[in-house]
Structure formats: structure tokens, C-alpha cells
Amino acid sequence: MHNYLPVLLVVAAQFQAAGVLAQEPRERVPGVWRSVPSAPGGGLFAERLELWRNGRLWHMLTAEDSYLLSGFESRPGRHPWQGEHVGKWLHAATLAYEQTQDAKLLKALQETVQRLLAAQDANGYLGTYGADYNIADDVAAPQKNGGTRKPAGGWDTWTLRYNIYGLLTYEKFHPDPRVVQACRKMADLLIEIYGEGKADITNYGTRQGISATTLLESIVMLYARTQEKKYLDFAGHIVALSENKPKLRLMGNMLEKGSVVDSGDGKAYQLMANLLGYLRLYESTGDERYLKTVQNAWDDIKAHHLDVTGGPWSIKTPYNGNGECFAHPQDYNPAAVLVETCSTTTWIQLNLHLLELTGQSRYAAEAERAVFNSLMMAQYGEGIDWCYYTRANQDHEPYESGIKCCSSSGPRALEMFSRYLIGEVDGAVAFTSRAPCIGVLAEKFGQAKIKGMGNYPISPKAEIRFAQTTGKEFAVEFKEPLGARLAAVRINGKEIESRKNERGFYMLESAWKSGDEVAIDFEYQLESHFALPKDGRKWVAFTYGPWALAQTTEKGAALAEPFNGKDIPSKAASEWLEPCPVKDGGLPEFRIKGSNIVLKPFFCSGSLKTGPRTYFKF
Numbered sequence: 295m296h297n298y299l300p301v302l303l304v305v306a307a308q309f310q311a312a313g314v315l316a317q318e319p320r321e322r323v324p325g326v327w328r329s330v331p332s333a334p335g336g337g338l339f340a341e342r343l344e345l346w347r348n349g350r351l352w353h354m355l356t357a358e359d360s361y362l363l364s365g366f367e368s369r370p371g372r373h374p375w376q377g378e379h380v381g382k383w384l385h386a387a388t389l390a391y392e393q394t395q396d397a398k399l400l401k402a403l404q405e406t407v408q409r410l411l412a413a414q415d416a417n418g419y420l421g422t423y424g425a426d427y428n429i430a431d432d433v434a435a436p437q438k439n440g441g442t443r444k445p446a447g448g449w450d451t452w453t454l455r456y457n458i459y460g461l462l463t464y465e466k467f468h469p470d471p472r473v474v475q476a477c478r479k480m481a482d483l484l485i486e487i488y489g490e491g492k493a494d495i496t497n498y499g500t501r502q503g504i505s506a507t508t509l510l511e512s513i514v515m516l517y518a519r520t521q522e523k524k525y526l527d528f529a530g531h532i533v534a535l536s537e538n539k540p541k542l543r544l545m546g547n548m549l550e551k552g553s554v555v556d557s558g559d560g561k562a563y564q565l566m567a568n569l570l571g572y573l574r575l576y577e578s579t580g581d582e583r584y585l586k587t588v589q590n591a592w593d594d595i596k597a598h599h600l601d602v603t604g605g606p607w608s609i610k611t612p613y614n615g616n617g618e619c620f621a622h623p624q625d626y627n628p629a630a631v632l633v634e635t636c637s638t639t640t641w642i643q644l645n646l647h648l649l650e651l652t653g654q655s656r657y658a659a660e661a662e663r664a665v666f667n668s669l670m671m672a673q674y675g676e677g678i679d680w681c682y683y684t685r686a687n688q689d690h691e692p693y694e695s696g697i698k699c700c701s702s703s704g705p706r707a708l709e710m711f712s713r714y715l716i717g718e719v720d721g722a723v724a725f726t727s728r729a730p731c732i733g734v735l736a737e738k739f740g741q742a743k744i745k746g747m748g749n750y751p752i753s754p755k756a757e758i759r760f761a762q763t764t765g766k767e768f769a770v771e772f773k774e775p776l777g778a779r780l781a782a783v784r785i786n787g788k789e790i791e792s793r794k795n796e797r798g799f800y801m802l803e804s805a806w807k808s809g810d811e812v813a814i815d816f817e818y819q820l821e822s823h824f825a826l827p828k829d830g831r832k833w834v835a836f837t838y839g840p841w842a843l844a845q846t847t848e849k850g851a852a853l854a855e856p857f858n859g860k861d862i863p864s865k866a867a868s869e870w871l872e873p874c875p876v877k878d879g880g881l882p883e884f885r886i887k888g889s890n891i892v893l894k895p896f897f898c899s900g901s902l903k904t905g906p907r908t909y910f911k912f
């Protein structure tokens with residue numbers, strides 16, 4: 295028995311008494327917003343999705359001597375975190391199959407799942423450490439040895455977290471009791487090691503344990519799948535342990551409207567992955583405090599920790615853990631801060647799940663901004679390479695083919711966004727992005743076919759067209775992108791008024807007939823954004839509609855400083871930038887007045903030899 299157990303029990307009892315945790319299963323919260331079977335219908339986003347589906351998706355199956363599964367099949371693997379990639383691949387590839395129905399991909403998915411399951415030990419262990427490795431002994435050893443040896447167990451938990459996530463995602467679409475059983479065995483092993491009265495999981499992961507407690511989301515997914523209370527209890531135990539650790543304490547800190555910098559050393563990717571767990575807990579229990587935890591964190595990240603690319607930025611400071619940790623806005627420096635692609639991905643996931651649970655347009659808008667800027671910059675145009683980090687200002691993009699956490703995360707965000715283009719909410723059909731797409735509606739909408747057309751986001755004009763309708767009356771919802779305003783809506787050529795509902799979506803009600811066409815014209819706004827860090831430097835960046843704008847710079851090239859010493863904040867962006875003529879269907883470009891500097895969308899301003907300058911000194 296570990297000597298800290300009595301303390302833990304007292305603390306857990308206090309939380310129970312104070313009502314901080316409520317682990318009795320309650321009503322499951324029905325999703326407010328539900329995805330409609332749909333697929334991208336051409337345009338820029340579809341191109342980026344195809345890049346992954348035709349390139350890296352297949353590359354991952356054989357790359358680096360079958361790195362995806364070799365660590366499980368020939369233990370030990372080559373890297374302590376090698377195990378995370380197969381779960382991430384299963385997530386992204388499963389969603390890809392749902393839209394492509396590609397028989398070759400189905401076969402690859404089935405084979406990958408079978409091979410992964412075959413590598414599981416009798417005790418439930420499914421990791422990449424040595425063949426004689428025992429996770430329970432490993433966790434116990436540091437305590438037996440007076441805490442001098444660093445356990446490997448925390449990172450093994452990370453692998454099991456992604457295994458369960460990937461396998462349960464696959465199983466949701468391809469029901470298979472063997473897959474659920476494999477996940478139960480992994481979770482049961484983890485309960486045996488980290489359950490009540492056992493080792494404290496927060497001692498076995500980096501950054502105050504926040505990397506190990508990312509397990510929360512996968513455990514709640516397993517509870518949702520099996521409805522077995524022991525998994526919900528284990529989730530509650532993980533939360534209690536997190537709350538018991540003053541430097542972790544994510545839920546308590548967020549409910550008090552604290553800063554994300556202060557929990558788990560502010561480790562951005564893992565902190566947001568923990569928030570995904572709290573959202574699942576809300577979904578499974580209906581306990582609003584879990585939702586509030588996430589919404590308060592979202593408010594803080596949105597207000598203080600995003601740059602104009604929509605990516606959550608991080609930088610090493612004396613008060614946080616490392617360069618991948620959140621920092622206070624006064625430490626912002628566009629040439630030094632990092633946006634980890636895992637962070638961008640997790641931020642997009644967080645926004646899409648929040649959309650699902652609340653139906654609020656602001657979450658769709660942030661997901662879209664991150665996809666069209668930060669995420670698309672991280673993906674190289676040849677289809678294989680990705681960036682680990684991007685920066686708003688840098689002289690080249692470090693695209694690489696190597697299998698890294700970020701290159702396995704990024705495609706998950708592309709696939710998830712693709713699944714959330716059209717949804718059903720409050721009896722209406724909602725377009726969360728105006729990226730071209732095709733959807734088939736449910737019976738209550740007369741099984742109408744609905745097509746989102748146009749060339750958004752390159753063009754701010756888009757249409758919705760109906761086919762095979764039965765004249766049913768229902769509302770269609772859409773939202774304006776960040777940085778844009780609605781200019782006009784026409785149904786079959788006739789201009790109409792459209793009002794916004796309380797969730798932030800415009801609504802159009804009609805009895806829709808085949809051939810009906812809704813034209814929606816947005817007007818992109820040109821806007822300035824300022825960063826005023828504590829070192830006295832001031833920075834300005836510009837956006838045009840959903841696009842962050844950037845100059846393309848080259849390594850070693852001397853950069854003109856068009857704003858040095860000027861009083862930018864008193865001037866609107868249009869006084870500093872003039873539009874350049876662009877070909878029909880081309881990307882927008884602006885020239886900084888009185889200079890040769892041309893700005894274009896951030897996502898296409900970098901290559902292996904060039905990089906973006908998004909923020910300018912003044």
C-alpha cells in the first residue's frame with residue numbers, strides 16, 4: 295500500500311463532500327449539433343484533404359520500416375512515444391473511409407486493427423516497450439527505489455490513450471466486440487495500476503502529470519461505449535488526482551477563471567487534450583461544471599493565446615515548462631513563439647466538439663480560421679511532409695517527412711473538419727463553413743440533396759442548391775466567417791432579409807424545392823491586429839476575411855520595415871494596404887502602400903526556402 299493513500303482518500307472525500315466531482319452516471323447530454331453525411335465538393339479545402347488522403351495516409355503504412363506497427367510487433371520500439379501514431383492514424387483514416395468508401399482503405403484499416411490487436415499481451419498491455427516489460431513493475435519501481443529512477447510508465451500511458459481513441463473511433467463505424475474487448479483490457483490494466491488506492495497517475499507523466507491525464511478522454515469514450523460504471527469512476531479518479539495537485543488542478547483553475555499558463559506548466563497540446571476529456575465527461579454525465587471548465591479555458595485561449603493564424607502559440611519563459619507551453623501575452627514575439635501542429639489540431643478538435651455540444655457559431659468560426667491558416671501552412675503541398683512547428687514570422691518552413699507527433703495529428707484535424715461541414719441543429723440544417731460540400735439530409739428534411747457551391751474561402755460568394763427535395767419546410771443556417779460581414783442573401787435571385795439566431799447563425803426558412811438556389815455574398819473586411827509585448831516592441835498584422843496575410847521572405851534577405859516609427863493604431867488597415875489586381879479565382883493580394891511588399895494568405899507564404907512575415911514592427 296502506498297503511503298500517500300490516506301491523504302488522497304481524504305482529498306477525494308473532500309471533493310465529493312464539496313460536490314466538486316459528481317461521478318454518478320446521469321443523463322447523457324444529447325449532441326445539440328449533429329453531423330450530416332456529407333463530403334467536400336471541390337475547392338481549396340478539398341484539395342488539402344486529398345493531399346493527405348492520396349499521400350501521407352498511404353505513406354504512413356510502410357514508412358520508416360513500417361514504424362506504425364513495428365514497435366508493437368517487434369518490441370522494443372525505437373522511440374518511447376512510437377506507439378501514439380497508430381491510434382492517430384486509425385482516427386484520421388477511419389474518418390477518411392467514411393467519406394471515400396475506398397475498398398483498399400477499408401482493407402488497410404482492417405489489417406492495421408488486426409495486427410495491433412494481435413500484439414496485445416494477455417494482461418492487456420499494448421505498447422512498444424521491451425518484450426519483458428511490465429508496466430505495473432515499472433510504475434512501482436521508482437517508489438521501491440526511493441523515487442530515484444524515472445519511470446517509463448507515463449509515456450506508455452500516452453500510447454494506450456491513443457490506442458483506445460483510435461480503436462474506438464474505428465469500432466464506432468465497424469462494430470467489432472474484439473476491438474472493444476482489447477480497449478477494456480487496456481483500461482482494466484490501467485485501473486489496476488492507477489486506480490483508487492494505487493499509484494498516482496499524475497506522477498507518471500511530464501509537466502505535472504498533464505501528459506498522462508490526457509488518458510481521461512479515452513477512458514470516458516470507453517465508458518460511453520460500454521456504459522460500465524467502473525470506467526466513469528476511473529475518469530472521476532483521474533480528475534480527483536489532477537485537482538489534488540496544486541500545479542495541475544485544471545478544472546479548479548478554470549472554474550476560478552485562472553490562466554491556462556498555470557496548469558500543467560501550461561503545456562498547450564496536453565492541456566487542451568485534457569479539456570477534450572472534460573467535454574466528454576460533460577457529454578456523459580450532464581454535469582455543467584465540466585462544460586464550464588472547458589468554456590472558461592476556451593475564453594482564455596481565445597483572448598490571450600492565439601495569433602492571427604488561429605494557432606495557439608507558445609514560448610519558453612522563466613515561469614513555464616518549455617517552448618511548447620502557453621505564456622502570457624506580454625511575452626508574445628512573432629519571430630520566437632511556436633505554434634505546434636498538435637496544438638492547432640487539438641484546438642480545432644476542441645472547437646468542433648464545443649460546436650457539437652452547444653451549437654454556437656463562434657466555435658465553428660475558430661475551427662475554420664485555424665484550418666485555413668495555421669493547419670494548411672503546416673501541410674506541405676506535395677502531400678507527405680508536415681511541419682512540427684510553424685511561426686507567424688520565419689524565413690523558411692521546416693517541412694519534413696519524418697513521423698512526428700505533429701504530422702500524425704494534423705490529418706486528424708483535416709478529417710474532423712471535413713465531417714463538420716454540414717450539421718443538423720434544432721430542426722434546421724446548418725452550414726458551419728461555406729467550403730463547397732455535398733450532403734444528403736435525413737428523412738425529416740425529405741432526404742433532400744444539398745450542395746454548397748462556390749470557391750470559398752478564395753471567393754466570399756457562395757451558393758446553396760437543393761435537389762431531390764419534397765417541398766418540406768425547414769430552416770437553413772449559415773454563419774459569416776471571422777473577419778467578414780454578410781452583404782446580401784438571395785433566394786432564386788430575390789434578395790431577402792436574414793436574421794441571426796441566439797447561437798450566432800443566420801437563418802433562412804422556406805419550403806425547399808428542387809432547383810432552389812440560395813446565393814450568399816459575404817464581404818471580407820481588411821483589419822489590423824496589434825501585439826504589444828512587454829519589451830517595448832510593437833507589432834501589427836493584417837487579416838482579410840478569414841485569411842491572415844503575410845509577406846513571403848527568404849532566408850538571409852534584408853527586410854524593409856515599412857511601418858517603423860509610424861503611428862499604426864490610429865489608422866485603419868485600408869489606409870496602409872491597397873489591393874493588387876488578381877485573376878478571377880486567384881488568391882487575394884495586397885501591397886503595403888509606399889513599398890514593394892506584397893501580402894497574400896499566410897498558408898501559402900512558406901516553403902522549404904521561404905517563410906512568412908505576418909507581423910511587422912512599428
Ligand SMILES: [Zn+2]
Pocket residue numbers: 634635636637682698699700701703
Ligand atoms: Zn506535436
